[in-house]
Amino acid sequence: MTQHDLDAIIQSGESYTIEFKRNVNSDISKELVAFANSSGGRVFIGIEDDGIVHGVHVTNELKARIQSMARDCDPAIVVELEVFNNIMIIQVPEGKNKPYRCTNGFYIRSGASCSKLSTQEIVEFIQSEGKVRFEDLQSPSARYPAINEAAINRYLRLAGISGVIGMDEILTNLGVLRDDGSGPVLNNAGVLFFAQQPANILPHCVVTCLLFKGNTKVHILDRKSFEFDLLTNIDEALIFVERHLNLAYEIKELRRREILEIPEFVLREAIINAVAHRDYFERGANVQIDIFDNRVEISNPGGLPKGLKPENFGKHSVARNSLIAVLLHRCNYVERAGTGIQRMREGMKEASLLEPTFEFSGFFYDNTSER
Numbered sequence: 377m378t379q380h381d382l383d384a385i386i387q388s389g390e391s392y393t394i395e396f397k398r399n400v401n402s403d404i405s406k407e408l409v410a411f412a413n414s415s416g417g418r419v420f421i422g423i424e425d426d427g428i429v430h431g432v433h434v435t436n437e438l439k440a441r442i443q444s445m446a447r448d449c450d451p452a453i454v455v456e457l458e459v460f461n462n463i464m465i466i467q468v469p470e471g472k473n474k475p476y477r478c479t480n481g482f483y484i485r486s487g488a489s490c491s492k493l494s495t496q497e498i499v500e501f502i503q504s505e506g507k508v509r510f511e512d513l514q515s516p517s518a519r520y521p522a523i524n525e526a527a528i529n530r531y532l533r534l535a536g537i538s539g540v541i542g543m544d545e546i547l548t549n550l551g552v553l554r555d556d557g558s559g560p561v562l563n564n565a566g567v568l569f570f571a572q573q574p575a576n577i578l579p580h581c582v583v584t585c586l587l588f589k590g591n592t593k594v595h596i597l598d599r600k601s602f603e604f605d606l607l608t609n610i611d612e613a614l615i616f617v618e619r620h621l622n623l624a625y626e627i628k629e630l631r632r633r634e635i636l637e638i639p640e641f642v643l644r645e646a647i648i649n650a651v652a653h654r655d656y657f658e659r660g661a662n663v664q665i666d667i668f669d670n671r672v673e674i675s676n677p678g679g680l681p682k683g684l685k686p687e688n689f690g691k692h693s694v695a696r697n698s699l700i701a702v703l704l705h706r707c708n709y710v711e712r713a714g715t716g717i718q719r720m721r722e723g724m725k726e727a728s729l730l731e732p733t734f735e736f737s738g739f740f741y742d743n744t745s746e747r
Contacts, residue, residue, distance in 0.1 A: 377460040385420070386427045390488040393417035398424050399432060404466075405445050405478035410490035412453050412471035413483065413501070421464035431462030442466060449478050474505045503657050506682055510656040511565035511699045514556055515577050523547075523562065524572045527605040531569060534607075534707035550706075551699055564656065565699045568606040575603035580659040583609045583651065585616040587667045606651060606700075607709065613647050613665055614640070620667050621747070638672060638745050639723040642732065645716045646743045650676040652704055653696050661740075668747075675742045689717065689734060 390396055393415065395407050400421055411417040422432035432438070439457055442464070446453040453476060456467040475482050475498065482493040484501070493501060502508055528547070532539055537546065544560055547553035552566030562570065567577050575582055587598035600616050602609040624635040636643075650663045655678025666673045680689065681696035695701040704710045721731045724745065735742040 377458060377465065379461070382460060382463065386423065386429065389427060390425065392485055392487060394488075395419045395490075396423040396425055396427065397421050398430060400438060400441060400464075404442065405449060406480060406483050406490050406492075408446055408453050408455065408466070408468055409449055409476045409478045410483040410485045411468035412449070412476040413474050414470065414485035416468055416470035417485065419466040419468065421466065422462060429463070432464055434459050434462065434464055438464065449476050451476060474507075475501055500657075504682065506696075509697065509699070511568075511697050512563055514554070514561050514563050515567050515571075522572050523566075523570050524605060527607070528570050531607065531703075531707050534709075537706075550703065552703075565697070565703065568700065569703060570605065573603075574605060578656075580662055581656065583613045583647075583663045583665070585613055585665045585667070587620050589669075591668045591670050593666065607707070610644075610647055610651055610709070613663075614644055617643055617647075617665060617667060617672060621672075637727075637747055638729065639727050642720045642723045642745060643672070645720050646674045646732070646745065648704065648710055649716065649743070650674050652700050652710065653681065654678050655696065670747055672745045672747065673742060674744075675740050677740055679740060680736050689736075 385394060388394070393411070394417060395411075397404065397407070397419055398421075404419065404421075407419050411419075423429050442457065443455070446455045451471075451473045453468065453471065455469075458465040458467065475493075477483075480492070482498050482501070483490045484493060485491075503510075523543075525543075528543065529539070531537075532546065539546070544553060547560075547562070547566065547570070550566075552563055552570065553560050554563070555561070564578065567574050568581060571577055583602045585598075585600045585602070586596055589595040589597050598616075598620065600612075602612045604612065618636060618640065622637045624637065626633045626635055647663075647665065650665075654663055654676035658677040661677040663674070663676045666675075678696060681694045684694040701710065710716065717734075724731050730746045732743055732745045735744075
């Protein structure tokens with residue numbers, strides 16, 4: 377820290393990562409927790425909210441008090457202390473074990489202040505941090521007898537898994553069935569893959585396909601919602617899309633070959649990605665496939681998984697729903713090498729089409745393939 381740095385910070389004022397405090401009081405714990413639950417930040421002790429510098433008498437007792445406040449947070453927060461010109465600077469790193477709380481509750485940084493989380497906001501925060509996975513939660517209404525044996529047998533065939541051992545043992549080994557004390561019950565991943573009627577248990581986990589006239593969402597020419605097991609939803613959605621795309625024919629060595637205007641594996645990869653990586657906690661939206669005269673748009677709720685930045689999309693693989701990804705890999709629906717996006721780009725290029733585009737918002741992920 378230099379005087380120039382301090383002057384610049386004071387001139388800029390409090391922000392998402394900067395907090396001023398006249399002195400040390402119990403509110404400091406709220407600031408520590410808020411920064412740890414957000415992106416980290418610094419607390420400057422000895423400066424008023426309006427930027428007037430008073431300074432503070434720095435003693436070992438003061439330092440020990442601040443460290444004690446940090447340790448008393450749950451989980452404990454490790455902070456660094458710096459002193460510059462009678463200003464105590466508390467450096468708070470972004471926490472690795474969110475959420476953090478102090479005696480007064482859970483806080484996050486909101487603009488230049490900290491906000492206390494409500495009970496519902498705490499639940500949503502924990503979900504967004506990946507501490508609770510939707511796929512791992514049990515569905516009490518999905519007792520063992522409610523399974524779809526045809527879906528299970530198909531999966532075992534695709535995965536090359538022997539049916540010599542009992543069905544309940546197979547499902548347990550796949551990570552989708554466990555005993556809750558009242559008998560075997562499927563978790564949500566098991567419901568998506570193997571329940572008799574998944575949509576009755578998880579009504580938001582459907583795939584909706586629409587065909588529009590022209591290039592805008594005005595006139596719907598065809599619509600289907602698929603409410604089957606996850607693999608069947610993928611297959612049926614692909615069939616719907618292919619049925620409404622144009623075919624060309626190539627004659628080679630006296631054989632006719634059909635050529636879809638958008639390569640099939642590009643569409644298949646996009647649909648699988650949407651189903652596999654959507655945010656299943658979001659119950660107000662589902663995977664949607666829109667077909668226009670000039671493009672196919674595939675969207676799913678959730679945006680990018682936590683830990684994956686837009687600039688690294690397609691280079692690194694981060695699974696929001698790791699169990700679903702593993703199950704898809706075991707039945708050979710996906711690879712686990714993280715090559716899918718690049719292969720989609722190359723496939724469109726080989727077909728003399730524009731590369732697919734990918735857009736991310738806080739709530740949705742959209743993939744567009746031009747026709």
